[in-house]
Amino acid sequence: MIRVFRARAPFAAPFTAPLAVPLTVTVACVALVACGSGGTTNPGATSSASASPSAPAAQRGDGTLTIGTLLPQTGSLAYLGPPMFGGADLALKEINEAGGVLGKPVVEHDTDSGDTSTNIASQSTDKLLAQKVDAIVGAASSSVSESVIDKITRAGVVQFSPANTSDKFTTIEDKGLYFRTAPPDRLQGRVLGDLVVSEGSDTVGILALQDAYGSGLADQVTQTAEAGGASVVERVDYDPKAADFSADVAKIKAKNPKAIVLIGFEETAKVVQELVKQGLTSDKHKWYMVDGNMSNSNFVQSPKGTMDGVKGTMPGAEAPAAFQKRLLSVNPELTEYTYGAESYDAVTLIALAAEAAKDDSGASIAAKLVEVSKGGEKCKGFKECADLLRAGQDIDYEGVSGPVDFNDAGDPSVATIGVYQYGADNRFNAAKAVEYRTGKIAG
Template structure:
């Protein structure tokens, strides 16, 4: 879903929060059935990478989440209670994520609003589920998360299926004839590659030259590059994260590859350009949902973020901001933090205004439209290339 033209996203957020205060009301007033917790904060937990190769993404998400918390609290909180954000490091690693999820459960979080790496998010699903904690996942989007069919899990980023469709549509539009798909064997990355392969190999699509799996966190992918170039593709699609994506883009160009390079949403970060180098990164495409730079009418929100944190908002900051706002909306509608009631409130959401547009979940608890667009690196910056409308 594309963002609707707005004079100020920050103003919209405030209006939306006030407008949803029906019944007992979202902002102030009433104990909403949580009488034992009337004076306690509503605690939101956020698992994000704060260490490891994806650590650059963590601050974007936690800062934006805190911005939403502060804005809601300034207007009276939810049901007369303040919001509180607690973060934990998942290091984009399954074991670390499980430990972080258990830590947040022990600390008494009411709703989870984190999840960046799908492979790290997957093992947290049963942990939060057993504790009856609803999960609003802002970034992680492997179809495997959806396939668990868990009632407490909601995704507000486009799915791997939707991303694969966007990738195939763009490559076809560009006249690709032979595509090399590269992934890192993680749930998220492999899922997108395989789904893209299925679409490419359908009648009328480009041929899949090969699927090449790499070992993450290495510094030399020359053997993988050799395998790819031997198939003479005119398009290479990397579906993993930016650390490897930057190296692969650079080593492809160093090896003489002249065709198109595209990366998945896990590689959309200024770090991609930094690692690849400006020359190798130039012209690299990316499949991605909305980023602050591509949102229409987001100037006010961007300025509010910059004023508070002294930095530009980066990828997944807008999704993290919306995750907090959506959690507040659901708790307000539920009249408290009872997990089952919050889940029911999330399922009943219809038209809640987010950056990506009015929200209504599908029966699978995903967005009805993934909102993927094509970005491109130009003059060292990642900008919008095509909205794929």
């Protein structure tokens, strides 16, 4: 009997199920030019790390693939924890039902990443490394990942985030061991900036969380909007731990922009309350949001209609109904699906890379992740792809979140950005894509 090991604390109270509302959804598919150096000897290495003399020496694994998760159970991104844990759990379930990796069940240890206001991520990382994990899936927050990446990569362990979007990771020193299924912020920022301009707003105000994620996105939105002819008349980078946001919102109000871009996490609910209080409601100004604050649980207590018409961007292909149903089989209480597909793909790709390498060590997995993501026979799911590998075939894993296709920096070279719209019930529905936008980003 296959056993899956757990070390997870319980989540907070379950979310309220969303109502089905017919909404408009835009999906932007954005192809990237490879951002790493072209001649790296390790296909998973970033341009800054491809020739690192401090890279860990290659070691054979112990024959059992062990994956740790470093995902939010607490903190400002806790609402994203359930779908990401669900995606990882679903992948693990399907992998082990298909016979596991290297003939053995994959072992998983789950931990909490918390957020940047605590030291939880560092403690969880220490725990996972002590448990001899080969790869760590997480963190969700770019700033949290940045705080532990050195510790993880020094240990020769793969770090694979399903949700990091900071541009810093494209060139960060990572010994070739860092990967992500979420695209860099410059994609999302470009799509959001284009959206704001295309909907007729020539003056823009930005309220952004003051960290690597918020600042990076705000920079790209500003650049794109201004290139499109709009003016960013006020930008406020705020402290998410502030007691209130009245002074921050007042700065936006003084400039009276047609569009207001909100870049943040859970604290956005308080920012929204202050916007309404000061008369900057969504029916008078166009509000736009991002993946960090797009939620079906964060605004349900707001007065009906508060979020009506608000649009927001999220990296990743819309999760098809069939995949959502599979996620519900491992967690029937899910109401959020953000980054569930990316987490599923992360675990599946790690397992396929270990199969391709015939070894479960972090270095061996990293060396094969680019190879299994592109250039071979297209396949979906662990069983189909693993069967091809065992038959001596090269594979191209087609993920639930999109094609993946890693470049040499460990970034997906093809990405999808969805634009979603809230209804009067303060929830959004990602059921349909009605148009596509394509573009290329040079590294």
